[in-house]
Amino acid sequence: MTWREYHDATKHSVESLRGARNGLDWANMPDPFRHYEGVPVLDLPAGPPCPDTPALDVLRGVAGSTPAREGGEFLSQLLFYSAAISAVKRVSFGGQTYALRVNPSSGNLHPTEFHFRTRGLKDWTDGLYHYRPSSHMAEQRARGDFTAEPLEFVLTSIAWREAWKYRSRAYRYCLLDMGHAWQALALAARAMGCEAVATGSFPDHDVAQSCRLPEDEWPLLLVSICGNAIPRDAAETVWYGGEANRLSDEIVPYPLIDGIHEATCLRAVMPSSSARPFGEVARTRRSAVDYQGGSLTMSREQLATILDAATRPLAADFAAEPFVQLCLYVHRVAGLEPGLYRHGRESGELELVQAGDQRTAAAGLSLGQDMAGNACVAFSMIADLERATRAHGDRGYRYAHFEAGAIGHRLYLAAEALGLRGTGIGAFYDDAVHRYLNLTPEQGQVVYHFALGHPAPDNRLI
């Protein structure tokens, strides 16, 4: 099968939804948590400290730091701020509750699993591990040499978790969720002073085999974490404490020289319009279930800051050229006329394509979900799937969706940092969006929708 056949076969339209089988088989609902039974389960130290670099700075590329001195502490902090349970919600009817995590997921079904391989982490046995979010612990699946890196994540996806609800379209959701999980991990790593580099090009079956993955779990992305902040056993930095010699008895001060030098120094920390720490933003990020419509606006500066944070270059072997462009349905942004806009990926500028109220269109195109009309701004993410697959073969189909998910995750965090909220929207009428935006398939196809604004209260959150 080609990516095109799959993509066309999984488009939503009024007709396809009318013909779809309704209802979910609750008795057969997949467990949201995978456990590898019968292996040692290791504690990750509780209550890891909050990475306190402002979230907007982290999104702009500023690195934070970590007090972790041991491998277990480091892993605990990294996973607590990227993949752990972060809230509990009540089911609409009845007294049951369910868990929400730091990384968002379509239908909260969480197809993504976090495996990691370690080498030389301080006081942590080299081997292969699986993260158990239900108890914030690490399942030790094997000991030994699995990687040349100090820490490498193997992010896998269990398509069945999503297919239970979304049927064949579920693969798209898995890819988008993967983009979110990647950025959740990469940004938490940066907030702790590390960098994360993603690799999408690898032999799938070899990686699956090396991790002894069960058949229903597929590796989709490898993410290496590197940097001196990782506590290591070997190759520690050793200072010999040499002291610089004094060049003359007296040093005459020249304030002008000191002044010009100070004025021309570069500072690592950039100005930010929000000081909310990364750790707080990552763990309080939630999807708005609806937005306060009415006249409440967001500012043009807020939108510019969010767009800038969301479209920064991504560190991955497939991300040298971006494939995703944003179209905006601007409803209520102070100083910006309501209308349909195109975002220039290189220039960062917004180009007005069509003036006028877009609320009905945005909600209608998003499968009638009101939130896309009540938000301050809604998005269609348009991927150049033809170019992505010309550059990377069918694999490019995955990469374009990873990129859209990554942009979505960065939209979520930047909005949260500024006191707003976002919602990923995987359900939209594909070809109706193309018609509305005047797009031919060669110009791009819609892969993801998103909404941003002032959230309506969600009284199901506990």
Ligand SMILES: Cc1cc2nc3c(=O)[nH]c(=O)nc-3n(C[C@H](O)[C@H](O)[C@H](O)COP(=O)(O)O)c2cc1C
């Ligand atoms: C790829 C993706 C698609 C989503 N699609 C929708 C959607 O169509 N409608 C909706 O209300 N929420 C959607 N969501 C939001 C999820 O329902 C939400 O992430 C999940 O319930 C977990 O809640 P949280 O984000 O607050 O952790 C989507 C999220 C993702 C990541």
